[in-house]
Amino acid sequence: MRLSCKAAGIFAIIASLVISSVPSVAQDKKVTISQAFQSMLYLPFYVAINKGYFKDQGLDVSKETAGSPTAALAAVLSDSAEFSIHGPEWTAIAASKGADVNIISNVVNGAAVWIATTPDFKYEKIQDVKGEKVVAGLMPTTSTSLFMKLLQDNGMDPKSDVDILQVQIGSEPGPFLGGQAKVAVLYEPGLDQVAAQGMKVVLGFPEEYGPYAFSSVTAKKGVDPETAQSVVNAMEMAFRFMHANPDETIAIAQKEFPSLDKKVVEAAVKRMLKENVYPTSVETTNDAFETAMKTQIALGNLKDAPDYATFVFPDYVKKAMALPK
Known part of the structure; x- marks a missing residue:
């Protein structure tokens, strides 16, 4: 039986009303987070992505790798990214030059740098490296900066008391294992790569510094507050998960770094969890912040430290830490 034109028209109207009454599915808000490097230090960020914590907060996060801390920060300053991940000193330097930026979340809470030597090298104190060639990352980088400051703090001159062989960051294990030096300054996973080869x-x-604001999430002060809160919430959930589930955390790290030996990745993650490099919350404490800024002032990278109360924005952190356990 065919419908009359009038009846067909009525059914069409009813159908359109039914369709329009169905609520549309909300789309996750698209957000770009620019990281300085693909780094094992930023594992909390990758955990938040892999565990779906950003999605749980209504965000569709795009991870971009800038290639350097300054490039990652520049992405925020130019509005091509809402957030960046790198050392807070770069944010402080930008703020000292008038940029309207601050840090909103912890990412790495320990000075994630280690010194390794060959098995035959006799090491009891830092003065034992005097006269040695030392492999370290190409400046400017925190690992080499901290090493130089350690020498200075112990009455040594980094320019004359040691011969620092600066190489591209991440390539330090090569010349060290190749016998070009008996001492190396390393990040992870380079440290556990050489440890696996018998280096000490x-x-x-x-351990030397204790809490140390090493990497943070940076945003403009005018960032959308709901989006920023969602990012900090997701990071808080990632930290909680990592410390409660180390085995699954290791599995995520192995997925993120498939070209690395799985045992090296496992050792590196375990070391950084044990030594509190990965924080237990998004809070950047005053002590951790001051230690990091004093290091940068001593190295001449900063003249004065920003005001902790305003530069380390507390509102998002407090709400994230109050989330149900």
Whole structure:
């Protein structure tokens, strides 16, 4: 039986009303987070992505790798990214030059740098490296900066008392294992790459300094507050998960770094969890912030430290830490 034109028209109107009454599915808000490097230090960020914590907060996060801290920060300053991940000193330097930026979340809370030596090297104190060639990352980088400051703090001159062989960051294990030096200053996973080859870990800066604001999430002060809160919430959930589930955290790290030996990745993650390099919350404490800024002032990278109360924005952190356990 065919419908009359009038009846067909009525059914069309009813159908359109039914369709329009169905609520549309909300789309996750698109957000870009620019990281300085693809780094094992930023594992909390990758955990938040892999575990869906950003999606749980209504965000569709795009991860971009800038290639350097300054490039990552520049992405925020130019509005091509809402957030960036790198050392807070770069944010402080930008703020000192008038940029309207601050840090909103912790990412790395320990000075994640270590000194390793060959098995035959006799090491009891830092003065034992005097006269040695030392492999370290190409400046400017925190690992080499911290090493130089350690020498200065112990009455040594980095320019004359040691011969620092600066190489591209991440390539330090090569010349060290190749016999070009008996001492190396390393990040992870380079540290556990050389440890797996029998090299000795003789000094850890996480233990030397304690809490240290090493990497943070940066945003403009005018960032959308709801979006910023969602980012900080997701990071808080990632930290909680990492410390409660180390085995699954290791599995995520192995997925993110498939070209690395799985045992090296496992050792590196375990070391950084044990030494509190990965924080237990998004809070950047005053002590951790001051230690990091004093290092940068001593190295001449900063003249004065920003005001902790305003530069380390507390509102998002407080709300994130109050989330149900």
